[in-house]
Amino acid sequence: MFTTVFFIALFLGMIGYLCHFTATSQQDMINNSYNSRQQILLSRNYRGSIYSRDGDVLAETILDDEQNEKRVYPYDNLFSHIIGYSIKGRMGVEALANFYLINSNTSISNKAANDVAGLKNPGDNVYTTLDVDIQRVADEQLDIYKGAIVVTEVATGKILALVSHPDFNPNEIEDIWDSLLESNTSSVLVNRATSGLYPPGSTFKIITALEYIRENPDSFQSYRYNCNGSFKLDNNKISCYHGTSHGSVDFELSFAKSCNSSFANIGMGLDRKLFSKTLEELLFGQELPITLSHAKSHVEIPASGSDAEMMQTSIGQGKTQITPIHLNMITCAIANDGILMKPYVIDRVENAEGNLIKSFKPSSYGRLIEQEEAAVLQQLMTAVVEEGTATKLSGLSYKAAGKTGSAEYNNVKGDSHAWFTGFAPADNPEVCVTIIVEGAGSGGDYAVPIAKRIFNAYFSQK
Amino acid sequence: MQEYIIELSKYVISLLIAIYTLLSFLALRHLKGERGHGLYIVQDMLIFAVQLLCFLNLSLISRDYQYVFFYGFIQIFLFAVIMLVTMIYEKANRLLLNNMCMLLGIGLCMVSRLSFNKAFKQYIIAFISFMISLSIPFLLTKIHFLKKITWLYAAIGITLLGVVLTFGELTHGSKISFSLGGITFQPSEFVKILFLFFLAGALWENISFKRVLLTALIAGVHVIILVISTDLGSALIFFVGFVLVVFIASRNYWYLLAGAAGGSAAAYIAYRLFDHVRIRVLAWQDPWSYIDNQGYQITQSLFAVGSGSWFGMGLLQGNPKAIPFVDADFIFSSICEELGVISGVCIVLICLSSFIMMMQIAIQIHDRFYQLIVYGIGIMYIFQVFLTIGGGIKFIPLTGVTLPFISYGGSSIMTTMIMFFILQGIYIRLQQEGGKHHVRQRKQATVADSSSGADRANSFTEASKDTQ
Numbered sequence: 040m041f042t043t044v045f046f047i048a049l050f051l052g053m054i055g056y057l058c059h060f061t062a063t064s065q066q067d068m069i070n071n072s073y074n075s076r077q078q079i080l081l082s083r084n085y086r087g088s089i090y091s092r093d094g095d096v097l098a099e100t101i102l103d104d105e106q107n108e109k110r111v112y113p114y115d116n117l118f119s120h121i122i123g124y125s126i127k128g129r130m131g132v133e134a135l136a137n138f139y140l141i142n143s144n145t146s147i148s149n150k151a152a153n154d155v156a157g158l159k160n161p162g163d164n165v166y167t168t169l170d171v172d173i174q175r176v177a178d179e180q181l182d183i184y185k186g187a188i189v190v191t192e193v194a195t196g197k198i199l200a201l202v203s204h205p206d207f208n209p210n211e212i213e214d215i216w217d218s219l220l221e222s223n224t225s226s227v228l229v230n231r232a233t234s235g236l237y238p239p240g241s242t243f244k245i246i247t248a249l250e251y252i253r254e255n256p257d258s259f260q261s262y263r264y265n266c267n268g269s270f271k272l273d274n275n276k277i278s279c280y281h282g283t284s285h286g287s288v289d290f291e292l293s294f295a296k297s298c299n300s301s302f303a304n305i306g307m308g309l310d311r312k313l314f315s316k317t318l319e320e321l322l323f324g325q326e327l328p329i330t331l332s333h334a335k336s337h338v339e340i341p342a343s344g345s346d347a348e349m350m351q352t353s354i355g356q357g358k359t360q361i362t363p364i365h366l367n368m369i370t371c372a373i374a375n376d377g378i379l380m381k382p383y384v385i386d387r388v389e390n391a392e393g394n395l396i397k398s399f400k401p402s403s404y405g406r407l408i409e410q411e412e413a414a415v416l417q418q419l420m421t422a423v424v425e426e427g428t429a430t431k432l433s434g435l436s437y438k439a440a441g442k443t444g445s446a447e448y449n450n451v452k453g454d455s456h457a458w459f460t461g462f463a464p465a466d467n468p469e470v471c472v473t474i475i476v477e478g479a480g481s482g483g484d485y486a487v488p489i490a491k492r493i494f495n496a497y498f499s500q501k
Numbered sequence: 502m503q504e505y506i507i508e509l510s511k512y513v514i515s516l517l518i519a520i521y522t523l524l525s526f527l528a529l530r531h532l533k534g535e536r537g538h539g540l541y542i543v544q545d546m547l548i549f550a551v552q553l554l555c556f557l558n559l560s561l562i563s564r565d566y567q568y569v570f571f572y573g574f575i576q577i578f579l580f581a582v583i584m585l586v587t588m589i590y591e592k593a594n595r596l597l598l599n600n601m602c603m604l605l606g607i608g609l610c611m612v613s614r615l616s617f618n619k620a621f622k623q624y625i626i627a628f629i630s631f632m633i634s635l636s637i638p639f640l641l642t643k644i645h646f647l648k649k650i651t652w653l654y655a656a657i658g659i660t661l662l663g664v665v666l667t668f669g670e671l672t673h674g675s676k677i678s679f680s681l682g683g684i685t686f687q688p689s690e691f692v693k694i695l696f697l698f699f700l701a702g703a704l705w706e707n708i709s710f711k712r713v714l715l716t717a718l719i720a721g722v723h724v725i726i727l728v729i730s731t732d733l734g735s736a737l738i739f740f741v742g743f744v745l746v747v748f749i750a751s752r753n754y755w756y757l758l759a760g761a762a763g764g765s766a767a768a769y770i771a772y773r774l775f776d777h778v779r780i781r782v783l784a785w786q787d788p789w790s791y792i793d794n795q796g797y798q799i800t801q802s803l804f805a806v807g808s809g810s811w812f813g814m815g816l817l818q819g820n821p822k823a824i825p826f827v828d829a830d831f832i833f834s835s836i837c838e839e840l841g842v843i844s845g846v847c848i849v850l851i852c853l854s855s856f857i858m859m860m861q862i863a864i865q866i867h868d869r870f871y872q873l874i875v876y877g878i879g880i881m882y883i884f885q886v887f888l889t890i891g892g893g894i895k896f897i898p899l900t901g902v903t904l905p906f907i908s909y910g911g912s913s914i915m916t917t918m919i920m921f922f923i924l925q926g927i928y929i930r931l932q933q934e935g936g937k938h939h940v941r942q943r944k945q946a947t948v949a950d951s952s953s954g955a956d957r958a959n960s961f962t963e964a965s966k967d968t969q
Contacts, residue, residue: 042745047853047857050883058842060803
């Protein structure tokens with residue numbers, strides 16, 4: 040019976056569509072500002088609290104005698120970007136967890152009692168992965184400089200700390216909102232860790248090195264280059280930092296000493312099509328698998344010719360732009376033997392009585408690079424600390440690994456952002472740190488000491 | 502106390518409706534009516550239980566006595582429907598009857614939650630429709646000229662549609678209604694019945710290409726008038742009804758293909774030609790970008806469904822009035838919002854079970870004319886359900902049709918009820934003839950019948966070749 044079967048199939052399809060929509064869209068629907076039902080929820084419930092991973096209150100709603108609500112952030116500026124705010128729009132965890140915070144799963148007896156007493160129900164509470172101590176250290180170390188720091192757990196993707204300077208006090212968001220919007224120069228509301236686009240500088244050598252290993256799996260060990268301070272091709276010239284001559288360097292030393300000349304040389308010999316493909320696999324130019332709003336990193340491998348640009352790109356200058364969180368993800372993947380765990384900041388949701396409502400488990404994005412490639416890169420990054428530009432991280436109770444960067448951002452010689460991205464312990468990585476200090480100068484001088492303090496803070500908790 | 506009732510009701514109502522739905526599908530196995538009698542009694546109890554819970558919620562939360570009174574009136578009405586039909590027409594199809602009552606009940610409940618005024622009107626119309634429909638099965642046994650006035654159906658139908666086109670009021674951009682003495686009618690609804698009779702009359706004994714072509718032409722006139730009136734939903738329903746009835750009558754897959762191709766071509770032309778078609782397709786593909794104007798309706802509908810989730814926000818706990826035309830085109834969304842998507846899916850399945858039952862009935866009818874009518878009723882009913890629900894959840898673009906029995910809309914309720922009772926009438930005859938035929942065969946040997954009556958009666962269950 041064709042007609043009957045046809046309509047049954049049509050209806051099953053429609054029912055399936057409806058069920059799929061219901062199963063996946065609830066949050067998006069409720070969070071949309073055009074949805075009037077949010078107001079209904081907010082008229083019945085007051086916003087839940089946000090906690091650090093140890094249970095410190097990062098955001099809460101205080102009710103006065105007349106049931107007026109005030110959103111309070113006990114740590115003032117410390118978590119301004121990552122926790123965000125919920126008045127005047129939403130940002131950070133306040134935005135991500137909005138659905139949970141305005142819904143109340145408190146017990147039915149509580150709801151009944153509240154209803155009788157004319158009180159609002161408590162929204163559900165959100166526990167984040169953030170660590171107050173590590174966040175504090177990162178914030179203090181970044182000091183008055185502009186920049187960003189991202190600290191994540193390698194095996195799980197948990198974001199332990201996320202700092203962006205300049206910051207603001209979310210307790211005052213209502214007062215400063217208008218002036219912030221009017222200002223042409225203030226970028227205080229920008230979360231530089233997720234949305235700040237910077238030239239990666241020498242940290243990009245990680246990727247250039249990866250490509251070289253990929254294209255020369257059997258011969259990269261025997262790479263040799265004689266560095267006399269600069270690399271020349273036709274009329275184009277790349278110089279090493281401060282014009283230093285590195286002498287005869289192998290692959291590992293080129294990386295450890297961050298030899299621009301050597302890497303420009305490597306870059307010119309790469310297959311550009313394959314390089315572009317690698318960059319795509321590493322999530323350049325794409326949405327990152329994170330729920331926080333972010334900017335897309337950008338890189339352009341010039342077509343054949345354009346040698347100057349290719350040389351620049353190989354050492355992380357040129358038109359390349361990357362966000363700190365993206366660089367952190369690449370570093371974590373390397374530390375995790377090639378597999379990227381998706382960064383996340385919300386660990387679980389509990390109702391007001393402490394019963395678990397929803398738990399967020401670590402989830403893998405997939406394999407970014409091969410295990411053997413990761414192993415080589417780990418070795419290279421260990422060499423950076425042992426004998427390269429990050430020796431300030433050597434000789435500690437733990438072994439660290441990473442890559443520094445001093446990214447030039449204008450034509451003034453010497454003006455550079457200080458980068459460091461790395462992980463520790465080198466042999467069994469647990470924590471991954473990515474730091475950028477705007478305009479500070481050399482990565483080894485300014486970013487590495489910050490990493491040391493952060494690693495110290497992390498390991499002192501164990 | 503109230504909190505407990507609201508919270509618990511969400512789950513219990515969904516559960517009750519789910520059980521009812523399950524029973525509906527079980528009932529599909531028992532076409533003979535007698536067996537499974539207890540099943541229908543349980544369904545009846547479930548209908549009243551759901552009504553009780555819903556109105557309990559409505560009364561308690563709103564603290565409005567009107568709901569209590571209205572509840573009383575509705576229960577009396579539903580009870581009367583079930584009692585009268587089963588008493589007067591023993592052989593009536595219980596499943597279709599129960600489904601109709603369940604849907605009517607939910608519809609009245611929802612509409613009363615949205616607007617008491619409209620609910621009252623809805624009730625009156627349902628009442629009047631029932632009074633009219635109750636006599637239909639009886640009339641069907643008495644009227645014997647139905648097969649003969651095929652072209653008259655077409656003539657009246659086209660005239661009515663033409664009148665609306667020229668003199669009708671413009672409601673929200675479509676010319677579909679017509680005012681007479683303060684009451685608005687939507688003639689396209691009634692023309693549906695005439696159209697079905699026309700199709701059945703034209704195709705039951707002659708399915709030659711010439712006849713099909715002629716039928717197509719006349720059907721085409723209907724459809725075109727509807728399109729010009731911008732009543733696209735009805736146009737679609739008429740068109741699909743036509744194509745499928747031709748297909749079933751002729752058993753010729755080529756007609757189906759031609760219909761599909763023709764339909765697609767027409768849809769494409771309509772898309773290029775008409776602004777409002779383009780707007781609807783746009784709003785369907787990406788309503789979020791146009792959330793302020795063209796996409797407003799559908800996004801509000803999606804908000805309602807999404808916010809309701811599986812068990813709903815609870816009656817009077819949501820905000821269905823945020824959806825424009827919520828009582829007519831988007832009533833399903835408000836049901837999902839307050840009673841939950843599980844209840845919503847069950848309602849869809851209840852409609853589907855009615856359809857399957859109609860198809861099962863159709864197979865057994867030997868008189869081609871009535872068989873085609875039953876097929877036609879089933880197809881147009883289920884397709885309308887598909888259009889309205891599919892549009893509301895963004896499965897397909899919006900077409901502006903109502904959900905039979907549930908949406909607020911007098912003409913819709915009356916037409917659907919009449920169609921259901923026509924079907925009941927045919928079904929009852931089917932049962933009776935099955936018995937009578939037996940008796941006739943014995944009697945024929947002895948008594949000389951009054952010819953015409955007996956011949957007509959016999960021809961109903963005429964053993965013709967295969968009509969499958």
